[in-house]
Amino acid sequence: MNMKKLKQLQRWLYCLLLGGCFVTSTQAFGQNQEKTPPNVIIVLVDDLGYADVGFNGCKDILTPNIDRIANEGVKFTNGYVSYAVCGPSRAGLITGRYQGRFGFRRNPLFAPNDPAMGLPLSEETLAAALKKAYYKTIAIGKWHLGAHHTLHPLKRGFDDFYGFLSGGHRYFPEEWTLADEYEARSQFDGYKTMLLRNYERVEENAYLTDALSREAVSYIEKYQDGPFFMYLSYNAPHTPLQATPKYLDRFDHIKDKRRKTYAAMVSAVDDGLGAILEKLEELDLRENTMIWFLSDNGGPEPNNSSDNGVLRGKKGDVYEGGIRVPFAVSWPASLPKGKVIDQPVISLDIFATAVENAGKPIRTKNKIDGVNLMPFINGKKKKQAHDWLFWHKYDQGNYALRQGDIKIVNYQKQGKMLFNLTKDISENQDLAEENEQTFDKLQKQFKQIEAKMKPPIFLGLMHNEEYDKLHPKRWHRPK
Secondary structure: OOHHHHHHHHHHHHHHHHOOOOOOOOOOHHHHHHOOOOEEEEEEEOOOOOOOOHHHOOOOOOOHHHHHHHHOOEEEOOEEOOOOOHHHHHHHHHHOOOHHHHOOOOOEOOOOOOOOOEOOOOOOOHHHHHHOOOOEEEEEEEOOOEOOHHHOHHHOOOOEEEEEOOOOOOOOHHHOOEOOHHHOOOHHHHHHEOOEEOOEEOOOOOOHHHHHHHHHHHHHHHOOOOOEEEEEEOOOOOOOOOOOHHHHHHHOOOOOHHHHHHHHHHHHHHHHHHHHHHHHHHOOOOOOEEEEEEEOOOOOHHHHOOOOOOOOOOOOOOOHHHHEOOEEEEOOOOOOOOEEEOOOEEOHHHHHHHHHOOOOOOOOOOOOOOOOOHHHHOOOOOOOOOOOEEEEEOOOOEEEEEEOOEEEEEEOOOEEEEEEOOOOOOOOOOOOHHHHHHHHHHHHHHHHHHOOOOOOOOOEHHHHHHHHHHOOOOOOOOO
């Protein structure tokens, strides 16, 4: 008996023993298997350029395993995140809600004594929601949703955690010189802490990206009887630019040293995804595993040598280069192969799609802003998934709103702008002057949406000195 039939038999017998399902003689195992809830894996990378994956046309960095997600599933050409920098973007992704609804409108500081510096307890994570459908839940890599013990991943719906709590990390283990967060004395000391497995600090000898990939494979083995949800949050290719010879040697054709190291970091992620796909296939889990791939925001082009291609702007901008990202999903059992979706979607939709396809009804704690993308992908719904999408850099006063093909942008210095993204993806031709009524209409829409949001609930990365003055015991170890 092959592995696939053996697993089907085991699951069928398990159901009979529990009295949880009844299979008539006319039901085939295949029909019962179709109702099995999918495993869900989110592969989130950090500061990846829109044009730095093969499925978006990259030529100098080969990403065969990342490309498999798009080629074996669905590629979203207009895939967005809900914020232009990583902390708020991640808060939106993990809750399925615009982060402004709960005041997460800045990049949080690394502040292990502050229970307000992170994702508020009013919010339900995707992990907590899926546990209602008996999922095992794993978070791996970068957290950046709070370093206080009440905000730890294991307090936010996850069964397992391997990674770090800060907004970034150094990649070579010999540079992890701090035993824990209370040895930090500055914001970026968080990059030098030892890694955590659940609540315990661990000795780690591997290059960070390789370690995270290894752990992902290990947890897939551990929870292979499923269903499981894995939030695999790589910090690559975020700075510092650090890579091992194994990956650097692949890119001798890239003469720019920074771009070469950046390419090597992306390649390490690609290898990791390859190992994950291999393990899923080995365990006969690939068909019924929903895998999402995306970046947390656009590439900060000059900072890490990323490339946003034809898109205007970079990380931090509400132009396309800050918010439109590589975005794809694969679920062989239920999604078409090689489909391209051009209508706008957003990272908030991942929550809704996972929850609504979890095999049983899930009542979420809060009303979410994302939508289940399955009927739009499969053609059952012809209209666009969203009437509008919006972005607001609160402290800078810059904002944007997209409705259909039209996007308005307002910058404090540049003023108001309007673009037709279908005709002008690079946002070069400002049409605001000749479409003043349209701009005013969409600006009114933005103001109505913004009125329902909350102001920031904590000081952010740009307020580090101010925060230190207000919190002189920021790094004191609790007694």
